[in-house]
Amino acid sequence: MKIVVAPDSFKGSLTSTEASQTMKKAILDLGYEDTVVTKPMADGGEGTVDALLTASEGTGIPITCTGPLGEKINTYYGILEDQTAIIEVANVAGLPQVPATKRNPDATTTYGLGEVILDALNRGCKNIIIGLGGSATNDAGLGMLLALGMEAFDKNENPIGIFGRDLANIDRINVENLEPRLNDIQIQVACDVDNPLYGEKGASAVYGPQKGAKEEQIMSYDTAMKNFASLIDPDNKNSFVSGAGAAGGLGFAFLTLGANLVSGAELVGEASAMEQTIRHADLVITGEGQSDEQTLYGKAPGYIADLANAHGIPVILLSGALSRDIDPLLQKFSGCYSITNRPLSLESCMDQAEDLLYQQTKQVVHLVHRISEAKQLS
Incomplete structure (x- = not known):
């Protein structure tokens, strides 16, 4: 698969570039021989x-x-x-x-x-x-x-x-x-x-x-x-x-x-030819430190979701913390997942953000591959 990785920063933990590289490593370590294109995002703030x-x-x-x-x-x-x-x-x-x-x-x-x-x-x-x-x-x-x-x-x-x-x-x-x-x-x-x-x-x-x-x-x-x-x-x-x-x-x-x-x-996306990259992808993964309904209005992951949806590409959101009500997010994202996989304090989550993001990226991409394999067999 061709996978486009386009996260925003996980504020206080990972820059968007660091998050992109972490996600790319996780995908390649699965051994599926995916092509991974990293496109670090920002919306005018940090990164x-x-x-x-x-x-x-x-x-x-x-x-x-x-x-x-x-x-x-x-x-x-x-x-x-x-x-x-x-x-x-x-x-x-x-x-x-x-x-x-x-x-x-x-x-x-x-x-x-x-x-x-x-x-x-x-x-x-x-x-x-x-x-x-x-x-x-x-x-x-x-x-x-x-x-x-x-x-x-x-x-x-x-x-x-x-x-x-x-x-x-x-x-x-x-x-x-x-x-x-x-x-x-x-x-x-x-x-x-x-x-x-x-x-x-x-x-x-x-x-x-x-x-x-x-x-x-x-x-x-x-x-x-x-x-x-x-x-x-x-x-x-x-x-x-x-x-x-x-x-x-x-x-x-x-x-x-x-x-x-x-x-x-939008400015960062246009400068980095984001739409041209996404339209040829099989899967898009974005992310940020905290996600709620505001993610859909002007934030980088919401912008990425709009581009992916416009071209019929599934798009997954990985977040440090998800709102309790993810229904609004699911209107744009194919799936939304918190990277926190066990009870942790906020400080611990931020300290371990790289490993948590790595593990959740592997889980999600592995699942996507297994679903794809099952469809091919059926």
């Missing part, structure tokens, strides 16, 4: 750069830039053969980079993201893909825009700082010195949420708490983002565009730069 570099044979670019807490960090982004830069917010201003005790949107910044974009421009990139998930910030892209040449001032005409806390003090902005090369490039932003910039479903209200925001901060940030939007986008074209509130308002900042916000899974 987007690695997934696209693996699928497109791009190059990782190491860089030192400003991290989410304002310190210098060593990280990387990718450049594909067609000079498209792949930049992952989680690698530059990501929540995992900030210890739980230091999570406070007042003290985080997206400044480093602007630095990475400038580096890509200096290397001649004309297209940029941004993976928008996993940010530790809630600054509406203020830091990034400052790094790209925007100027901002308080009511006393003092320059504004680069952190989230500085958003509330903005009285005037100047975009005349914004990096001119931005006008000549295409920016695509991989986004898997539909929140507006501000309001009850906005960036601060919905995602602020996971970044350490207290209730009083959420209200303050909501007001600050509304004010910032009125200055940089006076016609209010972008504040309520679906995804403007993604990554602490970075979606909004990219919209003001003329970017297109698109489905992260």
Whole structure:
């Protein structure tokens, strides 16, 4: 059989590339002489750069830039053969980079993201893909825009700082010195949420708490983002565009730069020629760390299932944890299986994720082969 393996990451345990290789090894170890094609997936969050570099044979670019807490960090982004830069917010201003005790949107910044974009421009990139998930910030892209040449001032005409806390003090902005090369490039932003910039479903209200925001901060940030939007986008074209509130308002900042916000899974899938690969498969296996009905809406496994179903290919979901009600999932997947095969704590499951995924992959593919053999005999 030709089997396409296209998992998302098992967050906190395995990257999508690691999961793909684990699943491939499990299948080949069965000895059925299957052809296994690995296509690591992502939906704009963790693993987007690695997934696209693996699928497109791009190059990782190491860089030192400003991290989410304002310190210098060593990280990387990718450049594909067609000079498209792949930049992952989680690698530059990501929540995992900030210890739980230091999570406070007042003290985080997206400044480093602007630095990475400038580096890509200096290397001649004309297209940029941004993976928008996993940010530790809630600054509406203020830091990034400052790094790209925007100027901002308080009511006393003092320059504004680069952190989230500085958003509330903005009285005037100047975009005349914004990096001119931005006008000549295409920016695509991989986004898997539909929140507006501000309001009850906005960036601060919905995602602020996971970044350490207290209730009083959420209200303050909501007001600050509304004010910032009125200055940089006076016609209010972008504040309520679906995804403007993604990554602490970075979606909004990219919209003001003329970017297109698109489905992260779809963007990664198109860049890696996913549909062309799946249509010639006999079986597709995808996976992720936790699955429920939301898997069907914008998440990588749901996207893979749609492609497989469109071509009549059976598609199996392997997950670290399944919702109790899997009926919605079974509308798209041929089968859904948890990789947990015995009572284990969450910590143990994450520590043993590689072995658990290996064992469950073997079980499922072995079953598929035995069913196929039985049909041939009958």
